[in-house]
Each structure stands twice: as structure tokens, then as C-alpha cells.
Amino acid sequence: MRTILITGAGSGLGAALAKEWASKGSHIILVGRTGQTLKEVNRTISNNNGLSSIYLCDITVPSEIARMKESIKQDGLSVDLVVNNAGVGAFGAIEDIETEDVHTVIDTNVKGTIFMTQAFLPHLKEVSGRIMNIISTAGLKGKNHEAVYVASKYAVRGFTESLWKELEGTSVSATAVYMGGMNTPFWSNTDHVKDSTRLKSPLEKAKQIINQDEGQSEIFIDR
Numbered sequence: 382m383r384t385i386l387i388t389g390a391g392s393g394l395g396a397a398l399a400k401e402w403a404s405k406g407s408h409i410i411l412v413g414r415t416g417q418t419l420k421e422v423n424r425t426i427s428n429n430n431g432l433s434s435i436y437l438c439d440i441t442v443p444s445e446i447a448r449m450k451e452s453i454k455q456d457g458l459s460v461d462l463v464v465n466n467a468g469v470g471a472f473g474a475i476e477d478i479e480t481e482d483v484h485t486v487i488d489t490n491v492k493g494t495i496f497m498t499q500a501f502l503p504h505l506k507e508v509s510g511r512i513m514n515i516i517s518t519a520g521l522k523g524k525n526h527e528a529v530y531v532a533s534k535y536a537v538r539g540f541t542e543s544l545w546k547e548l549e550g551t552s553v554s555a556t557a558v559y560m561g562g563m564n565t566p567f568w569s570n571t572d573h574v575k576d577s578t579r580l581k582s583p584l585e586k587a588k589q590i591i592n593q594d595e596g597q598s599e600i601f602i603d604r
């Protein structure tokens with residue numbers, strides 16, 4: 382059975398990917414900071430006869446990632462695919478974005494993805510595993526009032542494309558995934574998107590990602 386670790390699995394796209402992959406027979410390792418939301422996803426998966434486990438972890442803190450990695454090993458699980466999905470936004474005119482929000486976006490989207498990759502790569506090399514980085518169309522083109530978020534997603538794109546080079550000749554591969562807007566809690570603390578209920582559902586995007594995924598280095602859901 383394939384074991385898939387998903388960061389930010391308690392809501393939005395991460396939760397949708399978790400439920401969809403679990404329904405196809407994978408064991409899902411649900412990662413996030415909020416036990417309650419992870420438990421709800423865990424319960425849904427279990428009610429549908431799927432398998433999942435919860436690990437609380439803040440991906441911006443390398444020591445928490447190391448502790449989680451050790452617990453996963455102790456629990457006898459072997460991760461085949463790491464999905465770096467957890468991400469946050471900060472929107473508005475660049476001069477209005479709070480310093481703290483700049484730090485949070487870069488720490489989560491960029492450093493979190495880097496720290497998770499550094500931690501799990503040695504194991505992934507042992508099992509011919511894979512990394513999937515959830516980016517966004519914000520990693521493909523600049524957007525108004527999204528400068529910090531776009532900068533973070535270009536960084537993840539650059540990181541992923543560099544992994545392709547660095548992992549050449551190894552058994553590990555890395556995939557960049559690009560998609561546009563989804564109706565998720567991502568938009569709850571901003572009016573940057575006027576009506577997020579008009580956006581596509583994360584389940585629809587999750588199904589598209591999984592259906593289009595043939596192990597290639599890039600998946601374009603939207604451009």
C-alpha cells in the first residue's frame with residue numbers, strides 16, 4: 382500500500398487530496414497544526430473504509446519536522462510520496478503588507494517546503510519515492526496585490542526545478558503542480574477575492590491532479 386504524507390491536510394486542497402487518495406487505497410499521513418480539523422478528515426476517511434494517521438507538526442520548525450519523521454518511523458510507516466501543500470497568503474498593496482505576514486508567507490510556503498524536503502529526502506532515496514510541490518498559477522505569472530505570495534510561489538517553483546537537476550540519476554522525482562483559485566479557507570481572512578464561493582471546489586482540483594498524475598515533473602491544472 383502506498384503511503385502519502387500531505388502537509389496542510391486538515392482543510393482545502395490538502396483535505397481533498399487526502400480523501401481522494403485514501404479512497405483509491407493509499408494510507409494517508411495527515412499533517413498540520415490543528416488537531417481538530419485533522420481529526421475530521423481522519424474520521425471521513427475512516428468512515429469510507431480508508432486508512433489515515435494524524436501527525437501534528439508546524440512545518441516552519443525543523444525540530445518539529447524531525448520529531449514527526451521519527452514518530453512516523455517508530456509507527457512503522459514508510460512514506461512514498463511527500464506532498465508539500467501547506468501554504469498561506471498575504472494580499473494587498475505591497476506597502477501595506479505587514480512585516481509579520483511577509484515572514485509567515487515565506488516561512489510557510491518557501492522554508493516549510495524546503496525543510497520538509499531536506500528532512501524526507503534521505504528516506505525517499507531509500508524507497509524510490511517522490512515529492513509533489515503544490516504551487517499555484519501564482520508561480521507562473523505576477524499578479525496584482527499578490528506580490529509576496531507570488532514571490533513565495535516563484536521560489537517554490539525554482540526550488541522544484543532545481544530538485545529536477547539535483548535528483549537526476551537518483552530514484553527520487555519531484556513534481557510541480559500549478560492551479561488557479563479554489564474555494565477554501567485560504568481566502569477567509571481577506572477580501573482580495575470578493576466571493577470565494579464562485580471559485581472551483583478543492584475536490585474538483587484534487588481529482589484533476591490525481592487523474593493527470595502520471596509521475597511527470599509538472600502538472601498544469603490551470604495556467
Ligand SMILES: NC(=O)c1ccc[n+]([C@@H]2O[C@H](COP(=O)([O-])OP(=O)(O)OC[C@H]3O[C@@H](n4cnc5c(N)ncnc54)[C@H](OP(=O)(O)O)[C@@H]3O)[C@@H](O)[C@H]2O)c1
Binds near residue numbers: 390414465468563
Ligand atoms: N485556495 C486557492 O485559491 C489556491 C489556489 C492555488 C494554489 N493554492 C495553494 O494550495 C495549497 C493549499 O491551500 P488551500 O487553498 O487548501 O488553503 P487552506 O485550506 O487554508 O489550507 C492550508 C493548510 O495549510 C496548513 N498550514 C498552514 N501553515 C502551516 C504550518 N506552518 N505547518 C503546517 N501546516 C500549516 C493549514 O492548517 P493549520 O493552520 O491547521 O496548520 C491548512 O490546513 C497552498 O499551498 C496554496 O498556496 C491555493
